[in-house]
Amino acid sequence: MCINAFVIATLISIVAINQLHAEEANEKAAELNHLIGEKSPYLILHARNPVDWYPWGKQAFQKAKKENKPILLSIGYSTCHWCHVMERESFQNKEIAEFLNKHFVAIKLDREERPDVDKIYMAAYQAMYQGGGGWPLNMFLTPDLKPFAGGTYFPPNDRQGRPGFKRVLATLAQAWNEQGDEVLKSANDIHRGMSESLIKSSVAAGEITGNDLAEAMKFLLQGADGKHGGWGMGTKFPQVCHLRFLLRHWYRTGNKEAFKHARLTADKMMQGGINDHLAGGFHRYTVDDRWLVPHFEKMLYDQAQLLDFYLDLWLITGDLSYRAVAMDISDYVLREMQHKDGGFYSAQDAQSEGKEGKYHCWTLAELKALLSEDELKVATRWYGITEKGNFLDHSDPEPLLNLNVLHIAEPEWKTTAQEQKSLDSANAKMCNARFDRIPAATDDKVLADWNGMMIAALARAGIVLEEKKYHTAAIKAHGLVKAKLWDGRLLYHRWRDGERDQSQQAASYLQMIAASLTLYQTTLDAGYLDFAILLAEGARKLFYDAKNGGFYVGTDRPDLVLRLKDDFDGATPTASSQAAYQFLRLAVITGREDFRKIGEKTLHGASASIKASPFSFTEMMSVAEMELGEQPKLVIAGKETSSDFIKARFQTYRPHLLLTGNEGKVDAFTLTLKPKDAKTTAYYCAGKTCQAPVTEVQALGKMLGKKTP
Structure with missing residues (x-):
């Protein structure tokens, strides 16, 4: 692992950001389109395309209506591999750009800035083409924003069964000009079908039983990869929502197979190339x-969720390797993803100098020139480095050759003291050499939802790992989000370069509630609880479906042709899953019945979906695990030694135990609990029933206990 590289890595991150700023500022370098004034690094990357891109907004919509042209809505994000490929192949192609500008109004959208818009058109694509999807997402819309055709990545010309972008554009332009009425009818039919499906999906709520969760777990384990961990036999994502459910279910039921697969997946991921070993x-x-072999982009939300996951495993098992991974993630985020004023950047790209993996990978020849004979011997064995390499970017017409992705090739190898010394020395040299390379760009926008996830994970890590x-x-980071994205009434979604956007997203509210509750529990500062309550009240007003339960992705806006809810827990939890969890937690802390009803209605509203498609709702099933348990809380009365009690609570794996003080906007019963004999006192309570209070940290540790696999 790279040691004492904070200054170097910070400079690297700043260089990457400044490259984006330089492109934004240097308006004389090339002819510019309408994206140059945008704040999204992804949009700025397209500002010099010959395509006359517009941002999502009134100007583009009015142009499409005035000129009666269809819209190409191209959705992506800054670290998307195939987005870069299509930008290079098609959007820089002057012939394609000329045709596109003549026959369409072209709109570029950063899905991370507007997840509500992305959700609509991804759902439309999946409805039109029976599933699938991905990014870049290229959807063709009528001037009133209704979709009639679409696709993901298109090569410029027909290739390997994929239609070429040139042919797609020509075909759709001809259809619009010659069969416009039929195209409009098709768009209206698609829109009507999606609207009707929303009505049909509003099914009656029902309780989620222990048997429902047991059946879901059985289904989940049947689809698991028992050799390599995770799920599936091809492309693999961490799927932390699945992993979290495995641990929550094990905790309540003792299901050893659930824990076994969670641990197998953790081990294989931390040994594999998906983990940055340097x-x-x-x-x-x-x-x-x-x-x-990864795509090499790094996302903030992955770091947050995986940090939480490895903290869980460290607490459950005491295995130091999990602690080390948790610290590596935390150190990486603070070193390379932290804004100087607080808050965290969104992502780092996979490409450096236009080449996938160039920043992260190694050839054997490079290492021979860099390392001593002893260092080379141990490093090549430990990381599985060969002359041929193990990575080739097939999407690159001129790929780099003989690249090696570092991975732990022999995890059972017990190095001698001298071998470990040589490996540590090799790692230090490789770190320094890598930091001398031109880095992958950093997407430096600050998103409230992903920051909420990272804030909660780091706040917990600080206590669990005893790293202040x-x-x-x-x-x-919480202070920055509150200062830059909260105006006292609304929470905005994105901040970059001194400016916030004007959209509200449910995930931002809900993840910042989670962050605020974690900071409240780790400090007992009632201000964090107050802010969580404010956000919850705002989320209810802006996003809650009071009739059917659940939470919409975004607010009710004129630029949305439909208003959708997330229908599966993917790379991050759905808004509804997070809402159910946070509102139920707030209900336990505050005693507010309105919060409890919202949480329960949202959870129970997912019961039919959980039974029909358990793979899609694993985060919601983790919430159900909490509801089936006792929902306890630990009340700390007194402040003199409260930090010791807080540490004792967080250094035990008790996933549903909430910690509160006895002051502020807590429930009425909690306000009655006072320090005993003028000493800081801990009360372990379920409802209004509490165990005998304790005033010694050791006694609290015994009370909390430890469950082992």
């Missing part, structure tokens, strides 16, 4: 089932 942090996914810097970073 700098820390995890890449987004691998293209194989062994976790070996992590907790301090969480507090600082």
Whole structure:
């Protein structure tokens, strides 16, 4: 792992950001389209395309209506591999751009800035083409924003069974000009069908039983990869929502197979190439089932969720390797993903100098020139480095050759003291050499939802790992989000370069509730609880479906042709899953019946979906695990030694135990619990029934206990 590289890595991150700023500022370098004034790094990357791109907004919509042209809505994000490929192949192609500009109004959208818009058109694509999807998502819309055709990645010309973008554009332009009425009818039919499906999906709520969760777990384990961990036999994502459910279910039921698969997956991921063995942090996914060869982008939300997961495993098992991974993730985020004023950047790209993996991979020749004979011997064995390499970018017409993705090739190898010394020395040299390379770009926008996830994870890590810097970073980030994205009434979604956007997203509210509750529990500062309550009241007003339960992705806006809810827990939890969890937690802490009803209605509204498709709702099933348990809370009365009691609570794996003080907007019963004999006192309570209070930290530790696999 890279040691003492904070200054170097920070400079690297700043260089990457400044490259984006330089492109934004240097308006004389090339002819510009309408994206140059945008704040999204992804949109700025397209600002010099010959395509006359517009951002999502009134100007583009009015142009389409005035000129009676269809819209190409191209959705992606800055670290998307195939987005880069299509930009290089098609959007820089002057012939394609000329045709596109003549026959369409072209709109570029950063899905991370507007997940509500992305959700609509991804759902439309899946409805039109029976599933699938991905990014870039290229949808063709009528001037009133209704979709009539679409696709994901298109090569410029027909290739390997994929239609070429040139042919797609020509075909759709001809259809619009010659069969416009039929195209409009098709778009209206698609829109009507999606609207009707929303009505049909509003089914009656029902309780989720222990048997329902047992059947879901059986289904989940049947589809698991028992050799390499995770799920599936091809491309693999961490799927932390699944992993979290495995641990929650094991905790309640003692299901050893659930825990076994969670641990297998954790081990295989931390050994594989998806884990950055030099700098820390995890890449987004691998293209194989062994976790070996990743696409090299790193996403903030993955770091947050995987940090939480490895903290869980460290607490459950006491295995130091999980603690080390948790620290590596935390150190990486603080070193390379932290804004100087607090808050965290969104992602780091897979490409450096236009080449996938160039920043992260190694050839054997490079290592021979860099390392001593002893270092080379142990490093090549440990990381499985060969002359041929194990990675080739098939999407690159001129790929780099003989690249090696670092992975733990022999995890059972017990190195001698001298071998470990040589490996540590090799790692240090490789770190320094890698930091001298031109880095992958950093997407430096600050998103409220992903920051909420990272704040909660780091606040917990600071207590669990006894590393104050992590907790301090969480507090600082919370302060930045509150200062830059909260106006006292609304929480905005994105902040970058001194400016916030104008959209509200449910995930931002709900993840910042989670962050605020974690900071409240780790500090007992009632201000964090107050802010969580404010956000909950705002989320209810803006996103809650009071009739059917559940939470919409975004607010009710004129630029949305439909208003949708997330229908599966994917790379991040759905808004509804998070809402059910956070509102139920708030109900336990505050005693507010309105919060409890919202949480229960949202959870129970997913019962039919859980039974029909358990793979899609694993985060919601984790919430159900909480509801089936006792929902206890630990009340700390007194402040003199409260930090010791807080530490004792968080250094035990008790996933549903909430910690509160006895002051502020807590429930009426909690306000009656006072310190005993003028000493800080801990009360373990379920409802209004409490065990005998304790005033010694050791006694609290015994009370909390420890469950082992």
